[in-house]
Amino acid sequence: MGFCEGNNVGIREVIKENSDYVLLLNNDTIVEPNFLEKLVKTTLRDKKIVVIGSLIVDYAKRTVFYKRKNR
Numbered sequence: 159m160g161f162c163e164g165n166n167v168g169i170r171e172v173i174k175e176n177s178d179y180v181l182l183l184n185n186d187t188i189v190e191p192n193f194l195e196k197l198v199k200t201t202l203r204d205k206k207i208v209v210i211g212s213l214i215v216d217y218a219k220r221t222v223f224y225k226r227k228n229r
Contacts, residue, residue, distance in 0.1 A: 188217055 159167070165182055172180050179198065183189070190196075193212065201207045214223045 169180050169182075179201075181194070181197075197210055197212065200210055215221065216223045
């Protein structure tokens with residue numbers, strides 16, 4: 159099925175269950191203890207927010223790999 163289609167199957171299932179949120183997280187991801195709380199709080203600030211991402215850091219090199227500027 160592949161990684162992307164596996165995500166799509168999971169997303170369709172949580173939509174059927176009327177979940178408030180969907181979190182896609184790779185199995186090699188390292189997160190801060192309160193990362194989820196921060197993401198949810200950000201979505202609650204504005205009802206127009208439907209997708210949110212986080213800072214992506216190369217853990218080994220301790221450098222920022224991707225950071226989207228706030229709009």
